[in-house]
Amino acid sequence: MTTRIIELDLLARVEGTAALTLVLESDRVVEAKLRIFEAPRLFEALLVGRECTEAPDITARICGICPVAYQMSACRAVEDALGMAVDGVLRDLRRLLYCGEWIESHVLHMVMLHAPDFLGFPDAPAMARQHPERVKAGLRVKKAGNSVVRALGGREIHPVNVKVGGFYRAPGKAEIAALLPDLRAAREEAEETLSWFGTFDFPSFEIDRELVALRHPSEYPMNEGRLASTRGLDVDVREFNAHVVEEQVPHSTALHARIRPRGSYLCGPLSRYALNAERLSARAEAAAARVGLDPSCRNPSRMLLVRGVEVVYALDEAIRIIESYVPPSLPSIPLATRSGTGHAATEAPRGTLYHRYVLDDAGIIREAQITPPTSQNQRGMEEDLVAMGATLAGVPLEEARARAERAIRNYDPCISCSTHFLTLAFEQRGRR
Amino acid sequence: MSEPGDAVVLGIGQAMAGDDGVGVAVARRLAARGIAARESTDASLLVALLAEGRRVVLVDAVLGPGEPGDVIRVRPEWLASEATPLSSHGLGVSQALDLARTLFGEPAARAVEIVGVVVRRPGAVGGGLSPAVAAAVESAAALAASLVAPAARPRSP
Numbered sequence: 001m002t003t004r005i006i007e008l009d010l011l012a013r014v015e016g017t018a019a020l021t022l023v024l025e026s027d028r029v030v031e032a033k034l035r036i037f038e039a040p041r042l043f044e045a046l047l048v049g050r051e052c053t054e055a056p057d058i059t060a061r062i063c064g065i066c067p068v069a070y071q072m073s074a075c076r077a078v079e080d081a082l083g084m085a086v087d088g089v090l091r092d093l094r095r096l097l098y099c100g101e102w103i104e105s106h107v108l109h110m111v112m113l114h115a116p117d118f119l120g121f122p123d124a125p126a127m128a129r130q131h132p133e134r135v136k137a138g139l140r141v142k143k144a145g146n147s148v149v150r151a152l153g154g155r156e157i158h159p160v161n162v163k164v165g166g167f168y169r170a171p172g173k174a175e176i177a178a179l180l181p182d183l184r185a186a187r188e189e190a191e192e193t194l195s196w197f198g199t200f201d202f203p204s205f206e207i208d209r210e211l212v213a214l215r216h217p218s219e220y221p222m223n224e225g226r227l228a229s230t231r232g233l234d235v236d237v238r239e240f241n242a243h244v245v246e247e248q249v250p251h252s253t254a255l256h257a258r259i260r261p262r263g264s265y266l267c268g269p270l271s272r273y274a275l276n277a278e279r280l281s282a283r284a285e286a287a288a289a290r291v292g293l294d295p296s297c298r299n300p301s302r303m304l305l306v307r308g309v310e311v312v313y314a315l316d317e318a319i320r321i322i323e324s325y326v327p328p329s330l331p332s333i334p335l336a337t338r339s340g341t342g343h344a345a346t347e348a349p350r351g352t353l354y355h356r357y358v359l360d361d362a363g364i365i366r367e368a369q370i371t372p373p374t375s376q377n378q379r380g381m382e383e384d385l386v387a388m389g390a391t392l393a394g395v396p397l398e399e400a401r402a403r404a405e406r407a408i409r410n411y412d413p414c415i416s417c418s419t420h421f422l423t424l425a426f427e428q429r430g431r432r
Numbered sequence: 433m434s435e436p437g438d439a440v441v442l443g444i445g446q447a448m449a450g451d452d453g454v455g456v457a458v459a460r461r462l463a464a465r466g467i468a469a470r471e472s473t474d475a476s477l478l479v480a481l482l483a484e485g486r487r488v489v490l491v492d493a494v495l496g497p498g499e500p501g502d503v504i505r506v507r508p509e510w511l512a513s514e515a516t517p518l519s520s521h522g523l524g525v526s527q528a529l530d531l532a533r534t535l536f537g538e539p540a541a542r543a544v545e546i547v548g549v550v551v552r553r554p555g556a557v558g559g560g561l562s563p564a565v566a567a568a569v570e571s572a573a574a575l576a577a578s579l580v581a582p583a584a585r586p587r588s589p
Contacts, residue, residue: 042448061448064473108476112523112531125530132535139483139535146480157472 020404022385022392029389032382034408047368052078052337052359053164059355059370060158063414065108068101068149069348071162072223073370077355078164080238081342082335082363089328090166091223096321097152097162098222098346099314103145103186105349106269106307106314109412110197111138114304117406118200134196137189141311144186147179148318166332176322183322187315191287194308198291205388206298209380210259211271214347220279220313221272221347228275231262237345240354246371257376264379267351268411269306270297281320284313300384300410337363348373350414374414381411439487439580441469442478444525451500451551451565454572455491458547461573467580475528482532482540489579491572492525493565494548501564503572506546545579547572 023031043062047055055074060067072094079086086094111134112124121127128135151171153159161168212233214225227243228234235243246255259265273288277295280288288294288309293302339361345354351373358367384407385392392400443459445452456471463469470477481488494506511526525546533541549568561569 064446108523112476123527123530125527125534128531128534135531136483136535139479142476143480143483155470157470157477 020385020408022389022400022404024389024392029386029392032385034378034382034385044368044370047357047365050365052081052357052363052365053335055355055357055365055368056162056164057160060162062370062372064157065105066101066348066350066353066414067158068097068153068162069346069353070370071159072098072346073344073348073353073355074357075162075164076223076344076346077342077357078359079335079342080344081340081357081359082164082338083340084165084333084335086166086333089326090170090332092321092325093152093167093170093328094162095219095222096148096318097159099318099321100145100148100152102222102314102349103311103318104142104149105145106311107138107142107145107190109349110304110307110311111135111142111193113409113412114307115197115200117409118197118202118301118304134193137193140182141186141190141193141315144179144182144315147182151176151179163332165335166328166330168331170328170331173325173327176325180319180322183315183319187283187312187319190308190311190315191283194287194291194305194312197304197308200304202299202301202304204299205301205384207266207300207380207384207387208298209383210262210265211274211298212259212265212267212376213271213275213352214345215275216279218279220276220281220310220317223346225345225347227345227352229259229265230271230274231259233259237354238343240343240345240371241356241369244354244371244376246375255375256379257371258379264383265376266380267373267376269303269310269349269351270300271351272347273297273306273309280309280313281316283316284309287312300407303410337361348414350374350412351376372414374411377411377413381408381413438468439489440481441467441489441491441576441580442481443469443471444473444475444478444490444492445471446473450560451549451562452493454493454549454551454561454565454569457561457566457569458491458549458572458576461569462577465577467577474523475525476523478525478528478544479532479535482536482543485540485543487543487545487580489545489547489576490525491547491549491576493551495552496548496550498550499564500550500552500562501568502550503568503575504548504550505575506548508541508544508546547576547579 021033022029043059055078056071059070059074062070116124116127149159154161211230214221215228216225226234227237243260244257245260246257249256274295291305293305339359341358343356345352353373354371356369357365360366385404388407392403441459441462443455445455447453447456459469459471508529529541549572551565
């Protein structure tokens with residue numbers, strides 16, 4: 001038997017913190033170790049000793065792509081501890097803000113990263129040379145999502161207008177209605193983009209894994225719901241830790257999650273759709289039907305289509321909320337501190353994001369737990385790579401790397417602390 | 433309201449990753465002085481700004497020659513080409529410029545000036561800049577401010 005080890009430095013920019021090791025024996029992958037640096041653990045420690053009202057702004061810093069998700073889970077967990085319920089139009093505004101984040105995050109992934117994989121292009125610029133109008137349309141849809149986040153959050157990156165109890169400032173009716181023309185145009189373009197994705201060839205690989213997402217009695221889940229799964233889980237999110245076990249694995253600083261007692265599971269678009277397809281708007285349902293998607297889908301590569309459906313839905317939902325919007329009399333509800341433990345889970349673009357805070361009677365955070373979707377999916381991503389073994393074993397390194405990267409890109413893992421320095425290709429000394 | 437052609441500083445980086453946050457620190461310093469400045473953890477915003485016809489002064493940490501804290505003007509062609517990232521969290525400047533050039537033409541891609549601050553590869557995660565890089569924020573801010581000023585024309589070094 002021959003043993004071959006493939007080390008893929010998948011993310012050169014975060015050397016040592018994100019890489020994949022595949023161990024092959026003959027034509028079988030026997031082990032896959034994916035190391036992705038996980039920032040939230042650092043933030044758990046940073047939060048201890050801080051005022052509970054700071055949690056939304058501090059945790060928003062974890063991720064530049066999904067700060068709204070961190071803010072929403074943080075707000076709702078603190079509100080749970082304080083016995084507050086944010087309802088009515090303030091709840092609608094939060095949902096609208098989340099729609100904006102789903103749109104911008106999903107479109108960035110679909111058009112800039114995922115679609116080129118299906119068409120044989122090495123990257124988005126190469127795809128743009130052949131399909132410039134498709135990429136421009138994607139950018140316009142993303143811009144519509146950005147504009148929602150900017151209108152409600154104050155800016156599109158790390159919004160600053162969200163607080164425990166609501167918002168610092170609620171937008172006026174005219175201000176928010178001004179978003180409608182772009183959102184309506186984006187909805188049409190999102191539908192056309194999805195139809196284009198529907199013409200792609202998808203690998204036949206399917207997973208047999210428990211799918212976990214929030215489920216709400218009447219809504220496609222964003223900010224609230226019960227924790228549900230395709231294998232019978234249906235519990236209040238306060239019971240998250242009774243059902244999800246996080247454990248250390250030797251090869252990674254990140255904790256890996258599993259469902260007690262069954263094992264790995266998957267959260268994210270595929271899971272949300274499997275558990276909540278009937279909660280979509282008629283227009284999003286029709287879009288899904290046009291590309292042959294149904295809730296039995298277990299093919300990770302078809303998450304491209306699911307994200308496309310969720311973008312149509314988020315645009316539809318944003319338009320619905322804005323059309324019925326009546327500004328609140330106050331932008332937030334008052335809070336009174338007390339000791340307690342609060343839990344919340346919301347649906348980040350990449351999946352269920354759980355926060356738990358223990359507060360003392362002055363409202364100071366004494367314990368914090370943040371379980372992001374990527375750590376929940378990490379074990380499943382490794383299992384996918386093992387399952388793909390037969391297709392990776394006999395091929396040259398570069399092709400194996402490309403296939404493994406495509407498998408991981410299906411999930412759009414949150415590599416939130418990946419650094420972004422420019423790397424120069426040759427030496428050129430400058431001066432101050 | 434901003435108009436096409438208006439210049440904006442775009443600081444790129446992750447404030448919680450040590451010196452990688454220097455671009456963001458520069459953008460915040462300039463914003464506090466009333467200069468149009470945005471920040472982002474990835475380069476997708478660069479494409480959006482160029483699509484609007486904005487002139488962009490991009491500030492980012494640079495791995496390259498020189499000592500930590502050196503402030504340099506970077507030509508776009510100096511940037512190492514990048515592989516497609518694994519997730520949407522990693523869209524790079526080089527790819528964003530390539531995309532802008534493809535979609536909006538060479539003039540759009542040339543409407544970018546890049547100010548780099550040399551850093552060592554961050555080894556630890558956490559807020560705060562190293563002393564040498566923190567000391568360079570002001571000179572990087574001054575250079576970026578001079579490039580957004582109306583008198584400054586888009587040009588490469």
